[in-house]
Amino acid sequence: MKIVKCLLILGVGFVLLATATHTVIAVGMVTELPFIGSYNVSCGYHTSCYGTPTPGYGLDFVNRNESTYGDVTYASGRGTVTASGPEGGWGYRVIIRHPDNYYSRYAHLLYWFPAANHKMREGSPIGYMDSTGNSTGHHLHFQVYYNTTSGGGVDPTPIDGYTQFCGAGQTCGPYNNYSFNTEMRLVDNTDGGFSLTGTAPCWSNTTNGFHRDGLGKSVTYYQYCNGTTGNPTRIGTWVPSLPISGNYHVYVFAPNHSGITLTGNARYQIYSNNTLIATISVNQNGYNNDWVWLGMWNLSTSGTYVRLTNQTSDGQMVAYDAIMFVRDF
């Protein structure tokens, strides 16, 4: 009899799981789930989740279909990064202050991408998930606060049919998200908006760097080409499809370059209306999976692109990864 009841409950559970398709959350300007794909909450509302969970509104997300390790976490709303890097038990974490004074925290990361003061929008990639800090399993700890970044935070209520995520310490899901409503545009080196022309030898890095599929996948994270002090023999071009003309923060992804010496003088040329408006030099050796800010520029929906040749002052290799355009707010 008990087995029948159990099967009945499991059956109802599966039906509920099959129909749950959350795409957004609602806490002020924190409006999006911080991942792409299908995730479960492995520990509901908590600050601490060992033994008896400590009350709070943190949520642990785990990938339902594969290891969470190396998955990309995304900004859940537009805002300014107030802290990134290690913080004791939180491991490597990013904190974003949203314009309405809500804060969102993304903890236990493997890499953090943005730096303090960087402006991010919904869906801006901000790190790879891991288990750093006070944790033994791969997951994303996501927590929302108001006016502070300490304490238990506030309730990130899911909408689309549910009144709240599962109870303290409980598991629930799935929560699905496959796109962001955003005025951010990202062009990766594997996207259609990127081209790499010329004759200089190039290689693909399939270990580390940026890719939406996350780390540990058999994908091209970035390409790198022989540099030259003479005339350029390679040209990379990123062409975004901007939603509206206006001021944009332009970020270039400076990838992990383990074992590869890159140029200290990569010259990114920013064009709008097919006119060169700025050339910004970046030391590609100085970073490790970071968004590097190229400044805020007034960009048009037509004729906007970023160009990077392999012409450098040191003749070292030049890496081509992602570029992100974040509309100012």
Added chain:
Amino acid sequence: MFKFKVMLQTRLIVLCVSILLGGIPHLYPQVQAQELPSAEQSKWITIADGYYGYSFQVPAAWHKEMGVTPDRWVFYSDPTVVTKELPPAALPQGLIKIDFAADPVGHWLPEPKVRDPAIDKRGMATSEELLPLLPPGTWTTVSGQPALIVREKIDDGDGPFVEGTSVIILADRMIYYLWVAYAPPTGTNQEAAARFKTAYDQILSRILNSFVISSPGGQ
């Protein structure tokens, strides 16, 4: 009787839901408090990478796991911890964990209002200009380089009570970061807990004494 039946039904529902969703934290096996061997008793091995310019020792028996590249490592004092279905959100009692990261200084950009962001964010600043805003701690030297030691008791993160030590080593072009933490064992007497703490201190000391920085490549 009715209350008893309701209780039984509730437990059945909880059991079924936990089977469905992979279990609730209370059902996970717990790591038992263990007696750590002292630093002298342990066999040690060297973890090193020429490109990132570091070398240090860890107890050979520990679980060792490199990231996708050698700029990231994690170590656990209990080599079986990754095979146990522990709740992912905290260190179990009686476990030591080490996170290690080696990053070019640009990965440690400063906090707001500290430096000129127009210079820092393009990676053209010197390492001195890029020094991050560091938390209060004790300065020392590791492998001839300045290092900041920050000790903390965690009560705000994931876990009820963890003692941790962050070590930030500022080399010329790289910043090395170690987070060495443990959750004190429970279920043991105070003497055993004190011995665990002593072993932790010795292990931390041995790791830092073994740390050697060489010229990193790719700079």
